[in-house]
Amino acid sequence: MNRRNWIALSAAALAGGRSRAQSSAPQPGQSQPPAEAPELPLDQYQPKSMLHVPETRVPRSRFPVIDFHAHITNGIPGDPANIRFSLEPAHCLDVMDRKNIRAMVSLTGGYGDGLRQAIAKLSSAHPGRFTVFTEPAWAKASDAGYSKLQADLIADAHRAGATGIKVLKTLGLFLRERGDNRLVRVDDRRFDPMWEAAAALKMPVAIHVSDPEAFFLPIDRFNERWEELHAHPTWSFHGKDFPANRELQEARRNVMRRHPRTQFVCLHVADAEDLPYVSECMDSHPNMHVDIAARIGELGRQPRMARKFFDRYQDRIVFGTDSSSSPSTPQQLFGDALYEIYYRFLETEDEYFDYAPAPVPPQGRWRIYGIGLPEAVLRKVYRENAARLLGWPA
Numbered sequence: 001m002n003r004r005n006w007i008a009l010s011a012a013a014l015a016g017g018r019s020r021a022q023s024s025a026p027q028p029g030q031s032q033p034p035a036e037a038p039e040l041p042l043d044q045y046q047p048k049s050m051l052h053v054p055e056t057r058v059p060r061s062r063f064p065v066i067d068f069h070a071h072i073t074n075g076i077p078g079d080p081a082n083i084r085f086s087l088e089p090a091h092c093l094d095v096m097d098r099k100n101i102r103a104m105v106s107l108t109g110g111y112g113d114g115l116r117q118a119i120a121k122l123s124s125a126h127p128g129r130f131t132v133f134t135e136p137a138w139a140k141a142s143d144a145g146y147s148k149l150q151a152d153l154i155a156d157a158h159r160a161g162a163t164g165i166k167v168l169k170t171l172g173l174f175l176r177e178r179g180d181n182r183l184v185r186v187d188d189r190r191f192d193p194m195w196e197a198a199a200a201l202k203m204p205v206a207i208h209v210s211d212p213e214a215f216f217l218p219i220d221r222f223n224e225r226w227e228e229l230h231a232h233p234t235w236s237f238h239g240k241d242f243p244a245n246r247e248l249q250e251a252r253r254n255v256m257r258r259h260p261r262t263q264f265v266c267l268h269v270a271d272a273e274d275l276p277y278v279s280e281c282m283d284s285h286p287n288m289h290v291d292i293a294a295r296i297g298e299l300g301r302q303p304r305m306a307r308k309f310f311d312r313y314q315d316r317i318v319f320g321t322d323s324s325s326s327p328s329t330p331q332q333l334f335g336d337a338l339y340e341i342y343y344r345f346l347e348t349e350d351e352y353f354d355y356a357p358a359p360v361p362p363q364g365r366w367r368i369y370g371i372g373l374p375e376a377v378l379r380k381v382y383r384e385n386a387a388r389l390l391g392w393p394a
């Protein structure tokens, strides 16, 4: 029996349990469970909502969009001379034209020659439609003289045409010191010259720190992302020597505090499950922004709190999807269907709909509610805030 089968729904067992709890004999009008109800593995359970509620299709956004968070390219670890294209620029442009997307930011552009290849095929070949961010040279982080080298690499990337810096969750969760193997802290002082170079060159820093809270908890029957973690076991940061979720976030906060001139875009709403905490951070750090990529599943299941958050921080929220080409993460699968869900969430007040184009909600079995943003807020979130960060015309 595989592990998935341990979580099996049995109509007979459920109904039997209920009737035992109520009384030992069936009540009048109570139907008897079928004698041999088949077991149904959880991964085959695809319940259809029976709600009769409006379903608004939003094929194009009401205003032009900058997708601030996409992975058209991917740096190759240990090979900065090359870059991998996970999405074809021509295919991107087709979808962009259909979906009213003015520009896409490919965050993972690597550095060095790889970065230059990404810029040549994206920003240079299609001016105004794509822009590319650079990434730190993590493999050199334990080298002597790394701090200065990294700041110089940022300046080199800027000269090559990179418009920002992307920091993957590598920092805090994977990057380890050569030698003693301990995890390098997000607020380690060796990165200070890099954060300052970003400020001097007006390059926003798109930073992903930590992950959903459930990824730091045991993968047990109480874990609301059991299915997601079961499908992606390496996403779990429970146990071992991983820092706690909040410790990682507070280290990010130290960085924003120490570098007030640097503009940080905390990806995935910084912590989409704890908007009171994110609000507290936004209030104390005016250089903090957030994107909504891959977190409408969280925002959309707390629509009233999310709507207040958008109203209050409407000048510091940017649109992003985290799109890539991987079918194993349908909530990030680049294509028309994904954008239509984001637009529906932001523009309509539709109720209880899927946050991902998938037969089963891939991050957890919940559905979402639209937040019906007013036009002035939509314009800012769709494009204006990102344009300001990128130094593009309003």
Ligand SMILES: [Zn+2]
Residues within 6 Å of the ligand: 069, 071, 322
């Ligand atoms: Zn991403």
